[in-house]
Amino acid sequence: MPTTPLTDRVEALLADAATLPIVAAGDPVLRRPAEPFDGQLSDTLLARLIEAMRVTMHAAPGVGLAAPQIGLPLRLAVIEDAATVPEEVRAARGRVPQPFRVLINPSYEDASGRRVGFYEGCLSVPGYQAVVARHERVRLRALDERGRPVDEEVAGWPARIVQHETDHLDGTLYLDRAELRSLSSTQSQSAVERWAQPTPRLAAQRLGFTLPESD
Ligand code: ZN
Numbered sequence: 001m002p003t004t005p006l007t008d009r010v011e012a013l014l015a016d017a018a019t020l021p022i023v024a025a026g027d028p029v030l031r032r033p034a035e036p037f038d039g040q041l042s043d044t045l046l047a048r049l050i051e052a053m054r055v056t057m058h059a060a061p062g063v064g065l066a067a068p069q070i071g072l073p074l075r076l077a078v079i080e081d082a083a084t085v086p087e088e089v090r091a092a093r094g095r096v097p098q099p100f101r102v103l104i105n106p107s108y109e110d111a112s113g114r115r116v117g118f119y120e121g122c123l124s125v126p127g128y129q130a131v132v133a134r135h136e137r138v139r140l141r142a143l144d145e146r147g148r149p150v151d152e153e154v155a156g157w158p159a160r161i162v163q164h165e166t167d168h169l170d171g172t173l174y175l176d177r178a179e180l181r182s183l184s185s186t187q188s189q190s191a192v193e194r195w196a197q198p199t200p201r202l203a204a205q206r207l208g209f210t211l212p213e214s215d
Helices: 006-016 043-059 087-093 156-169 189-194 201-207
Strands: 064-066 076-081 098-110 115-120 128-135 137-143 149-155 178-185
Touching (some): 043 076, 064 156, 098 156, 115 156, 128 156, 137 156, 149 156, 178 189, 178 201
Antiparallel strands (some): 098 137, 137 149
């Protein structure tokens, strides 16, 4: 059990700045299963925390942020993706816009029997991207920010974001599931552009890794 009540930790976190510091890989908080939310925070404090996570995600910038990434072992994440990408990328990756939403105590299961492999990155693993084969569609169960149950199917890129963020709450980083031979630096624009094609098929050939057979 933490020695400091969660409420105090959240109050301290929110007192400092509008954007919260993001925890990087190597911190044990990213490797522990987070605790389910069961009312440990008041409605007001939860709302303030969610807003701070939203602002932090935008500033990063990123399309998802899980509470362990700001040092809180709580099953809470926010996601949002404007999906401002070329049409061919949108079509290949299913990268449709994902409006802002809050996931409390989320879990997912495969809803398609099909995996798709694409490059992704993580705010807690800056400077790199790697290909991860993920379920093309998942059944998401969660609570929203008002505690209402969510039970729906999510497909395409939003399904990838849901899986990535929910994995954070189980102490799993995307690198645990990645094709490590696909690991690619994002330190320079030319390195990013090298594998900016709609699919990672060329990267698979040139770097020597395999994609799910549906690709
Ligand atoms: Zn991440």
